[in-house]
Amino acid sequence: MTQETLALSARSLPRLNWPRFRGAGRLLANGHIRLALAILVPIVLLTIFRPVLPLPGPLDTDLRAMMQPPSLEHLFGTDRMGRDLLSRTLAGVQISMFVGFAVALVALSFGLIMGTLAGFFGGVIDRVMMAITDIFLAFPSLLLAIGLVSVMGTGMLPVVLAISLSDVPRFIRLQRSLVLSLRTRAYIDAARTVKASQFWLMTRHIVPNTIAPLLVATSIAAANAILVEAGLSFLGLGIMPPAPSLGNLIRDGQSYLEQAWWISTLPGVVILLIALGLHFLSDGIRQVLDPRSRK
Amino acid sequence: MLTYSLKRLAQLFVTVLGVVTLVFFTMRMIPGDPISAMAGDNLSGVALDKMREQIGLNEPILMQYLHYLGGLAVLDFGNTVTTKLPIIQLILDALPITVAIATGTIVLTVLIAIPLGTVAAYMAHKGHKMLDNAVTGFAMVLDLMPSFWTSLVCLLIFSLALGWFPASGTVSLNDPAGLLHRIALPVLVLSMAQVATMARITRTSVLEVLSEDYVRTARSMGWSELRVLFRHALKNAALPIVTVIGLSFGNLLNGTVIVEFIFTLPGIGNLLVGGINSRDYQMVQTLILFYALIFVVINFATDLGYRVFDPRVQF
């Protein structure tokens, strides 16, 4: 049996012949991702197109229609100033989306860069980074955010910064441990035998193989950011009224819980749905991009 | 064992020092004049200066830092601005409530989550996907409900609608039954989220252990599945579960702030929120520090606790 025949016979692989789905195709085929999109896409679309929807604005008061329960006219009811709750909720979702996205972006970028450097180069850089992250990780996330907000004041920027400050160390740790486990792989050694530069190793080999777990963590971090922001706003320490944050809305309804249950309850359902959607998204990404991880 | 403990204690100390320093200097970075903020518009000029001197804010910052550290060493955290009472006293008064809530939550959570997670893992191992997915899905939804929202919903249903539990009222340690009645709802709310996480981690950990070779060895010696589950699987799965119990404490610190606020319970969480609203920076600073310390100490205890469960953990 010559090598040629071997090559020819190798062409007919019975069971190893699955084509490689790259990118979008495989992602969309996953059940969890589909469910996530089914939840998130309508919410996102409604939020983006709210200005053109036949709804009153989020700040428009209507003193004739105060504290109305949900009806056909006002799907989510109205609050004590007659403002349409659905409209305010969607405006609140806009804020949440922004916070979630911003925090995710900050955490991902910082975590990726600093975690890779720490894991790859080790030594002093690593030890210093670990000591600093230890300090920040010593605070439960909400409390850290509360502490920082009390220093910086309320508003969008402090909130985003405060929440990021507790996520960035987590991401650095995650990326660092991923890098550490990849560093000893044989293909890294193979590249080193031809004297590949550190930069080449990092960008060509290490980072592409850490993206998948990082994306999973990012999706979860976004969900967490939305929940923490809502919590801060609820405590009166985040986004302040009259800007409608989902947390704000729930706080508003706290005093009228018995009379107008919808004010506090319905925005909470929306928060839950967004968080669920993001978690399903992360599950789906994990299943698709990391086939060896067990569910 | 001794060397390891010492090493960890040293690390602990460094972290704590870092936390203290961070908190101290961050607090000092507040834009604007904290004194005017605290004093409001009532005082002016000389009186303000006197107040500064009293609190020590007219000294160079490093001196303030050293003074602060000195104060910490003797557990003097200063006094609140509002009532001029020593902060440490207020904290100690409020602590038992929070501890009661936290303990109740942990106990309830462990009692529910660990069996639930184990059952789910067993189902998954045998291939009964439906039941396993149902439990996992349910846990996920519980986990993601914002605790303040859950509190309000529970308040609505159990307190206002059904009237089973009080929504507010006095709390006293001398009345255990009343205390329990009062903290039942907050404990329930907090447990819901904790159960979800703990059940999930238990499930993952037990599932992994169930596919290990030594479980198969035990079965090959003739032991029944149930016995193998309890005698071999759980003990080996304990490590991550212990970690998550430690983490739960951390999450509880978050959660108690919110439930104390909603259910108006005079724990340290409420002190914190009150302190922020009344701009009592000493109080806020001390409380944040306090929380961080608890968290760090719990992590340390968890670390040492590993040794109990896993004899392989060498020092």
Place this chain on the structure above:
Amino acid sequence: MNYSAAINTQSALPASNALLQVRDLHTHFITDSGTVKAVNGVSFDIERGERIAIVGESGSGKSAMAMSLLRLLAYPGKVVSGEINLAGRDLNRMSERQLNQIRGHEIGTIFQDPMASLDPVMRIADQMILPIMRHLKMSASKARAEAIDWLARVGIPDAGKRIDAYPFEMSGGMRQRVMIAMALSCRPKLVIADEPTTALDVTIQAQIVELLKDLTEQTGTAMVFITHDLGLVARFAHKVGVMYAGKLIEFGPVKEIFAHPSHPYTQSLLDTIPPVDQPERRKLAQIPGFPPDMKLPMVGCAFKDRCAAAHERCFRETPELKSRGLAHRAACFLPEGLGEARRRDMEPIPTLARNSTDRVVVEVFNLQKHFTGRSLVPWRQPATVRAVNGISLNIREGETLGIVGESGCGKSTVARLLLGLDPVTSGDIFVDGTAQMVFQDPQSSFNPKMSLFDIIAEPLVVTGKGNRAERTARVHELLAQVGLDESYAKRYPSQLSGGQRQRVAIARALAIKPSVVVADEPTSALDVSVRAQIINLMVDLKRQLRVSFVFISHDLLTVSYISDKIAVMYLGSIVEYGPADEIFRHPAHPYTQALISAVPVPDPVAEEARQKVPLSGELPSPLDLPPGCAFASRCPKATALCRAERPVLQAYSGSREAACHHAN
């Protein structure tokens, strides 16, 4: 099958003398992508006290079959039909409760990975004593005495104290002995051993195999021994069954099967093993193609696509196990199997002309590599591991140096030092040109996100050789050299089989035309038939490209087949060095002698005639090197001189060197 109620399990078959009768066993794995028919109709008998080996490659279903006997399959595996008769009772029809009485008590099990098969957080005592108490109805103290007795019998020193140890306090060999003791302690009639020695070092493996032989003969226990190693079969078993694609395709007495294999697969399998003593070097047999997809329905003979003698009947009908005389059965329509076609393409390998004026491409002088731990307290000396403790060697152009040794001998460290991956502690390495690598682990050899083209081209890109067109041409050239079609360039590592991955690894290693390729266990993770393909490939490349190889392995048969020179390593030093043939035929150093005698060869007659004195003792750790000869603690010839003074490599004969005080 309803397992919840106890049912009458008396078998319908006539009672026979056989201890275990397996009839038409079928086991399926129901996965999301289809049902895998792992065991597809297996029948055989085991007599009392008999040792049967079940041999096959990965995917043959041998492990699934073994686990089916006691219904120890993990989800989604399920025994769907068949009878398993243990002295008249059908195990397949028993309830779980009844089966639990059988497990451990009448049928014992030994699993493959001793590191993972014992509960790490439970003492040995608790794991052993409780089953004895339950199955043999003994009191706690009697059971404990019984357990200690067994531990002593399997060769655990100081058994009375060791029984209270935790598994992690023991080495792999020790743990496997504990498993054997556990399996035998409840006095079973039959023991199922699933690859019990695969995870162990060669000399330890020899010890365990002798132990199993002795114990089963003493206690009269029968054994079903699952393995992929035909040498072990020859050394250990009375009868052998060969499995392929879920079926038993040949079964019979070991001597008969090895001497007159009837099935083409068995014949080819035997021919893929590097022979020990070859007057003329020949290529190894290769089995083309891949095992069939077990999810698809099987039409005709499972081996038909790969069989050189297949004819049209093989495509229509499935052959059954038919008698070939004296308890020998084979499932093939052809009476002679491959017949004339056998060994047809095992061409002789022309020897390379070599003379001493060939340039030296690798020269190593007194190489040392020490790893020093970090100590937390300043007054304690940190431990130093002398992984490589003074190695000198040289390699000429086109020569293949084999480095052989067991765990901890330092061979992998030498590989890394030669490649420049780790810095040396002292000593010189000279490489004329570049050194490239082929490593063992097929999973981590390639970046899973890179296409094969990028993987092979990477060395060219990093060293800046050629433009895109030139690189493309070179990649295609390399793929052809290793026997892969051009279209493979677009694929990804996860789409390749183990053998294909190693071919790509070799292609990548050859990309920048290195002077020497360092291969560290390149075939250890491959099936036997695939191993032969890769070995043949390397032999061809050696001749065509005149590239030098360093072939590092614990597999003595392969190393001696492919190498020109061999260096035998033990605890960081070379103990013997010289031409491969000579060393294998007349080993000078006691360790080499022990190593060679420990390797089983697939020739039952020769095995029987051999004197097997396995080396005693455990593999020492390189942490605590004694002052004298590192081998003195286990050497049968050791004297006081050996323990005091370290021997150096001296010339033993014209071309050979040995580091032993007593070799000359």
